[in-house]
Amino acid sequence: MQLTDTHTHIYYHAQSPELQKQIDRCLANHIERLFLPNVDLSSVDQVMQTVAAYPDYCYAMLGLHPCSIKKEGFRDELLKLERILDQHTIYAVGEIGLDLYWDKTTFDEQVEAFKIQVVWATERNLPIVIHCREAFDELFILLNKLKSEKLRGIFHCFTGDYDQALKAIDFGFYLGIGGVVTFKNAGLDKVVKDIPLEHIVLETDSPYLAPVPFRGKENESSYLLHIAQKVADLHHLPLEDIAAITTQNSKNIFGV
Numbered sequence: 001m002q003l004t005d006t007h008t009h010i011y012y013h014a015q016s017p018e019l020q021k022q023i024d025r026c027l028a029n030h031i032e033r034l035f036l037p038n039v040d041l042s043s044v045d046q047v048m049q050t051v052a053a054y055p056d057y058c059y060a061m062l063g064l065h066p067c068s069i070k071k072e073g074f075r076d077e078l079l080k081l082e083r084i085l086d087q088h089t090i091y092a093v094g095e096i097g098l099d100l101y102w103d104k105t106t107f108d109e110q111v112e113a114f115k116i117q118v119v120w121a122t123e124r125n126l127p128i129v130i131h132c133r134e135a136f137d138e139l140f141i142l143l144n145k146l147k148s149e150k151l152r153g154i155f156h157c158f159t160g161d162y163d164q165a166l167k168a169i170d171f172g173f174y175l176g177i178g179g180v181v182t183f184k185n186a187g188l189d190k191v192v193k194d195i196p197l198e199h200i201v202l203e204t205d206s207p208y209l210a211p212v213p214f215r216g217k218e219n220e221s222s223y224l225l226h227i228a229q230k231v232a233d234l235h236h237l238p239l240e241d242i243a244a245i246t247t248q249n250s251k252n253i254f255g256v
Contacts, residue, residue, distance in 0.1 A: 001243045003228055004033040004250040005221045007095070007129065007156050007176055007203035010058075011036050011043070011050040023054060025222035030243065033250065034058050034221055037095040037129055037156075039065035041077055044084055059256065061092040061129055063117055066099040066110045074109055078116055085120065091254040093121040094129025095156055098142070101133040111142060118146050121153070127253050128153035130173070136164050143171050154253060157205050162191050169199045174253055176203045179211035179219060182230045193234040197245045201253070202227055 005026075013019035026034065034057055038047045044062065051058045062085050064078055085093075096117045098110050121128045130153060132139050143151070155168045158175040165175055177200055181188045192200070202224055204211075210219035211226040232242040 001030045001240050002033070002247050003029070003031045003224055003243045004035075004202065004247045005031055005204050005206075005224045006035045006154060006201045006250050006254075007178070008034050008036060008206045008221045009039075009208075010034060010206060010221050011046040012207060014046040014049045014053075019050065019053075022220050022222065023057065025220065026057070026224075029222045029225040031221055031224050032057055033247065035061055035091065035250075035254065037061040037063065037065075037092075039095070040068040041080055044081075048088060059254065060088060060090045061094045062088070062090050063092075063094040063096040063129070064113055065095055066097050066106075066113070066131055067102055069106050069109050069113050071106060071109060074113055078113060082120060085124075090126070091256055092127045092129045092153065093117050093124075094127075094153070095131045096128060097131035097156075098135035098139050099131060099133045100135045100138070107138075111138075114142065115146065118151065122148060122150040125150060129156050129176075130154065131156055132160075136160055140167055140171075147171060152253065154201060156203065157209065159186070159188055160191070161187075162194060165191055165195055165199075169195075174199055174201045174249055176201055177227065177231060178203045178205050179209040179215070179223070179227060181227060181234075182212040183215065184212075189230070189234055192231060197231075197235060197242070198249065200231065200246055201249050202231070202242075202246045
């Protein structure tokens with residue numbers, strides 16, 4: 001059995017003994033593939049150090065997180081990131097997107113940055129990994145304007161309703177399902193049980209959003225096992241089937 005964490009910030013522990021401990025716990029739980037998104041320029045080195053230390057298990061993604069976009073200076077940061085992007089092997093542009101939860105005042109800048117990074121991805125035939133928080137309507141309008149045969153990816157940490165899930169799938173995106181699916185009153189479980197597994201990948205978004213029974217504590221990629229088991233329960237399938245299907249989905253989207 002092989003599980004894939006399509007979104008983890010495990011690199012926050014780069015150059016710390018904790019990183020090896022977490023990798024060891026991942027391998028003990030059959031999580032053998034970890035995809036690492038930076039969030040800004042300062043986190044690029046941590047991602048690359050982790051990938052270099054664990055090339056058999058870790059894969060880099062690069063982008064500028066919407067919460068890292070400021071009114072001034074974001075274009076310069078994007079220029080620097082694009083140069084870095086072409087110096088490394090990466091498997092997706094991300095995480096990128098729109099976040100209207102923390103700061104609505106940078107909406108125009110977030111939209112511009114998203115458009116720029118979508119061009120990076122389509123020019124390089126890479127998927128994108130989308131962060132979307134309280135911005136589904138705005139993001140769907142944007143995707144409709146940008147859609148192309150090459151535009152594809154993952155809706156990271158998907159927490160939308162069933163109709164929003166179908167819209168994301170119609171745009172050619174997989175749904176990244178994380179710890180929220182285990183939360184009792186979140187409602188995501190009702191969505192996931194009705195979504196065909198061919199449209200789902202698994203993620204932790206560690207160190208955030210730890211699944212039950214670790215809710216409220218620091219998350220880590222080894223906890224992906226609990227997310228996979230919840231999806232297995234919802235679809236009335238063995239855990240091994242969920243691992244096989246979602247890992248194959250991750251290979252389809254990332255090409256590795």
